[in-house]
Amino acid sequence: MIGHLARKLGGALASLVFVVVLGFFLFRVIPGDPVVAMTRGRPVGSAQIADLRARLGLDKSLGEQFLDYLVNAARGDLGTSYVYNRPVADLIGERLWPTVLLVGTATALAVVVGLWLGIRGAWRRGSRFDRVSTGVALTQWAMPTFWLGMLLSMATGDLFPTGGMRYPDTPPDFLSQSLDVAHHMVLPVITMVAVVYAQYLLVMRSSLLEEMHADYLVTARAKGLRDDLVRRRHAVPNALLPTVTLVFLHLGLVVSGAITVETVFSWPGLGLLTYEALTGPDLPLLQGTFVVLAGAVITMNVLADLVYRVLDPRVRAA
Template identity: 60%
Template sequence: MATTSTPADAVRAGQARAADGAPRTGASSGYLRHAAGKLGGALVSLFAVLVTSFFLFRIIPGDPVKAMTHGVPTSAEQLATLRRQFGLDLPLWQQFTDYCAKALTGDLGTSFQFRAPVGELIWEKLPATLLLTGVAVVVYSALGLWLGTRSAWRHGGLGDKLNTGIALTLWSVPSFWLGLLLIIVFSVGTGPVPGLFPTGGMESGTGETGLAYVLDVAHHLVLPVVTLVAVGYAQTLLVMRSSLLDEMGGDYLTTARAKGLRDDVVRRKHAVPNALLPTVTMIFINLGHVAAGSILVETVFSWPGLGGLFYQALSVPDLPLVQGLFVVFAGAMILMNLLADLLYPLLDPRVGR
């Protein structure tokens, strides 16, 4: 039977639609305010990084010009000319304003020792660092999530004690010491263990192409990745374990079990998603470390990435290159933290209200 609508019905329908739309509009505006606040905080942090990177490395003892001309007979006039070319003769405040003005346009200066733009040097070394630390971050984040979940779900058992004990032990080991130990055992060879892996570098340099080149790089990648994973997975494991333990006493898990859901389903679909928020922060922080790489590990394994470049720049000191790398490292961390903050309200609507 057909029904007819009255003006009163139309008014009530319009009010219902408005009421339905109000929460969505409010939630959207709340998220925009949350995002704007986080973006403003990120910009302030980035400016603080620029200030810190300029003044921090100028307290390092040493004269860059004298370091570059070490072993070469150089007169005082020539040293003064070099300082003038690099802008080191200007007052400190003027050096700082010039540095900030150029950095805001993407110009990170010219390297003292390589006589090349800092941006080009960073771009050249970035792929090697992304490969090394990217693989390591993916592996130890997945390993930490998996082992942390299993340890928390069966907390107090033998597996939990064994996992946390090994993780804490490896976490306390210096990465460079572990890297040197792996080189001695698996590269040089000791006792019955033969040398299985290269001592350093990213490739053999014998001109391989195609699949042979990929396998060669993977062969060189094993020990540095193992070093980073062994030292890094413990943090993700412990954070995930702690978060899941906090969730395991929740009433919603008891309700889920009372409905007859299997224990595996309760863990995967109810407990773990609610425990992920702190771990998401950890994962994004780890992703921020991808750009920085690991200075010590790259140096120990002679890996041609940003970490080794930073060590070279710091030994001079090559101020523009050190400053540029510091800005890139810190900027990557700020960006990843910003993305994590923007993702939080999507995982938990209570955040940002």
């Protein structure tokens, strides 16, 4: 187990180093000049533009910029945002928890709804419930997230807020603030759950269908167990194993948020921050968010592998 863990951590570290290097060059190919974008519509001369380039470090060669970037990254310094003129780490820290709250809540609801519908659909394969639930899930999964969000905003905008995280005039006490945030979360959460839960439904349904005719289920029925006990105690625990990997992968994406959902509903999270950085382009902010998001996915991949190894003795034996 120790050797396996060491290999996984080594692979994760190598992947993170690759992400750090890729994060520098990836955003250099984005069209647009940050200095031109920052000075657009302002009466600035060539001397001022040259001074701004020097202060941002853009007057250096690409190799010199890359070396500075690596040295700062090794020290944990993600740079200073061009647009906000603040440390990137501070901006990410401020936007992290709104994203975890929004996307974490949506992911938890999507897992519960998707697994429940997948289990019932597989156990009643071919029934009307199975056909309707699978068809609706596939239809919603094919919808663009931003389009569904805009539809919900137009349809229910009078009932729920369509932007922001809270009202500025909400009383400062904990209960009032919590209820206000929950009220603002309704539409973004519904949008994300409606699109994401289909993945859990389909994976759970497929896994359970593979288990339904296994020998151990025949033995359980021969012992006189009721059908719901056979499903709950024997079939579902084994069918859940492939879903574990999918759940952990999505947990890694929780930190990244949903750029389109946060942008449509102006939710102040990492997704909206990434969109704002792209419009610059704000290179240090893009690099910082990219490293943080990729690091979260790498971490969750390692955890998924370890948890799968604990849950399934066949993986440990292999």
